Amino acid sequence: YQVLNFGMIVSSALMIWKGLMVVTGSESPIVVVLSGSMEPAFHRGDLLFLTNRIEDPIRVGEIVVFRIEGREIPIVHRVLKIHEKQNGDIKFLTKGDNNAVDDRGLYKRGQHWLEKKDVVGRARGFVPYIGIVTILMNDYPKFKYAVLFLLGLFVLVHRE
């Protein structure tokens, strides 16, 4: 029974996550802020809630989470400039609030603009600090195992 119960918890969590992905239109509807480049608005460890609906146009001032081609780490910065064509093709430039210069230096060699395909989502809401747990788990694998162990223990104990 415990195995089934555990399976139920895992699959419910998965369903919720996938459901969130569909509703928000983003492949990563919740992200953790990894750097201080958006301070004082966001700090390392803050959790951001994203949407990525195609109907939402990208406009300056918005906070976007994007990935640079070939790189895994998502970056959370603000849109500084946009140039959009009649047919909806858009190219835009970003900059971190806490950075002195725009992100051109971060983009791929020869890349001057970001496009819709680079966007993971738009930040719509956030909760501070909570994401610190994922950062800790990443930086200190022992911590991750401890957390998983405790979770497992909790599930077992709870059943009785």
Place this chain on the structure above:
Amino acid sequence: LRKNVEDFTGPRERSDLGFVTFDVTADILNGKNNFCSIFDWNVKQLFLYLSAEYSTKNNALNQVVLWDKIMLRGDNPRLFLKDMKSKYFFFDDGNGLKGNRNVTLTLSWNVVPNAGILPLVTGSGHVSVPFPDTYETTKSY
């Protein structure tokens, strides 16, 4: 909210570069009937930005942030900025600034809460900045 500007364009490589100077007078505490402040208990900061929006032959919509400011809760909520130069280079993607009569400047802000939704608000009132038909060759910037 009021803005006044002067302007001239300069060619840089192959794209138009616009220079705009402006004044910003803003009172973020809006005092109407009920004196309600935007800075309530859940507002950590306001990210203000002045953006120029216009259309060109190349691109149906262009938006360029010219200037931004972070206003933290507790900072003076009144802005009296005069003769400000734009913080960021106002490059067009092409030569669409020359003779463009329809460049609109708007002040907007992103409300950053302590926790919760991140709304973007556009200020009421905007200023139109017509760009001249000729390029300025002397750099008096």
